[in-house]
Amino acid sequence: MSKQPTLLVRAYWAAAVLALAAAIAVVLFYTPDEVTMGPVQKIFYLHLPMAINTFFACLLVFVASIGYLWQRSLWWDDLAAAGAKVAVLLSSGVLATGMIWARSAWGQWWTWSPRLTFSLMLWLLYVVYLVVRTSVESGQRRAVVSAVYGITAFLDVPLVWLSARLMEDIHPSSVTLSGQMRVTLTLWFLPVTLMAAGLVLARFNLTRRIRERGLTMERRFHPTGMQVSQGVA
Amino acid sequence: MATLTAQTGAAPTTESSAAVYTVALEKWIDDRVILQGITLSIARGQYIGLLGANGAGKSTLLKILATLTAPSGGRLMLFGRNIGRDAGASRRRIGLIGHQSMLYRDLSAFENLEFFGRLYGVGDPAARADELLRAVELADRADDPVKSLSRGMTQRVAIARALVHDPDLILADEPFDGLDAPSSRSLERLLSQLHEGGKTIILANHHIEQSLRLTERAIVLRGGRVVIDSDSRRLTSAAVLKEMERG
């Protein structure tokens, strides 16, 4: 029972890809090179939208975690998991682009600067979320553990940011954007956000379909719709 | 399901006068239904036998009545009080004897009882602990760590723990498991004494004959539903067994 992607979904992804293509074109042909860094600086246009979207993905995990603890429905848990997967994807991108930036701006792949340290800690926080899910048996228990962690992790984010700022900032980066650069930056938000949101929804839908299919199969073997398990009374 | 009053011959119980009053109680875990449509009215001072095969929902029902687990749906009232999320005060009147002893093995029987006594705000917990240990005939082993006690003795301490605060509603989940014949009989006597003292008792048991002999009313669960609710004396083990095995 495979579902063909609907027209809406196809149109959505077509728009996202088009926006990405347009954004790339703009960056290559329209945006000027930055004075000190050269063309590599342009990775910033990808970096910042990804960072902002990471925040929203983490916020989604937070809200969905609260939703789960409140309603105890696995619907919320699936949503939180989808959000976390995208958060890790995005924050990996933020980390990678941040390191490329560091390499080109300061000659080092890694420094314990506030921004990179923050990116690393954030990445770790949500990678752990995913690992926790593989370590606990699926179902309500996993959802509870994930939800508590999802809430705690998000509450931790401002503290992580503040503590990262305590790290020595050897290379304070002051980015002044010209008019054209600002336009480019704004433009890049569109494809990145579309794709991030699209991935969350795609992942969520996939998980829901798998779960529903699992339930349908169970009902086929137990016509009463009820399961009697051993020793649970 | 015939009306309860006709069976037991007791006066009709209202929401507020009943010890336990449930309406359409249900419980599911992970999309699996464990209890459904449980509507019961248990008058104060009744001695109920809860029967059913493994997996029928007995333990879960007792856990819900003990306010350890929240039901997924339906309403629960204990001694005329609605049990919502905050069940704190009502817990003073409930005692649960479970599968596990709920004791701390490294502490002595006395220390365990004193701890729980203090937790429940019992006046003079130490004296109460002594009193209970005498009642379950373990006064001589009072200061030995629980891990050094036999299964039967541990069970006795566990029962003492459940009674430390003199609860009005006693829930017992298969308390006879693992007890030898003499301990079993002592427990039967203890429960009967409590019943005569006006306590409401719900005893979950898989030993049908014993349950019908001890209790006054039998409630049988199958697949999470009540299939029999009637006077114990009017039932035979064979009939109950047949009902349990159906489906």
Add this chain to the structure above:
Amino acid sequence: MTSVLRQALLIAVKDLRIESRSRQTLGLVVVLGILIVTVLGLGLGSQHMSGSAATAVLWVAYLFSGVLCFEKTMTVERQDGAMAGLLLAPLDRGVIYLGKLLSNLALMLAVAAVITPVGVLFFGFDLSAAPLAFFAILGMSMLGFAAVGTLFAAVVSSSRLQGGLLAMVVFPITLPLVIASTQLTARLSQEGQSWNGSAFAVLLAFDVIFLVASWLAFEWVIEP
């Protein structure tokens, strides 16, 4: 309010009494802590270690020991269903959290009382500048760590335990603590350094936020 504290203390005293009977956890954890400090000290060449490095080494020891303490105090409740006994009592769930927090803190402080002098000894860490401040910072850090650890020990303990799960969950959350406290203690051993207000603010904020959040979350997640 006082009954809340009284009941929490009751639980904590009970835990500590159990621990004093078996003595297994404290011994294991203290020795582990000393081993960690030794390994790191040997590896890093302890001739003269900077204040922040010494604090970091101590922190590694505290983190691993702490996690073991948290696991133990929860395991005590999981044996024989004792947690159900606590949940049956007319107690606010937050009181159980507070009681566990207090026992965890007591155990961690006992461990720190042994490991810290060892660390100071091995690394020649000079505390004479501001010993009280050092202990205050340590205490506050441990409070924050225990606040989070107690909550997650409860959440994790009732699932099929994989070794290291609690540690994995608690470490990333408490990274801000590590940063803030190492920054604060590093300043202490250097003369003439001004007080690092923002680091202290992070420490304080962490403690407050997670004490409150864990207290509230506990009742939603604790299961018999």
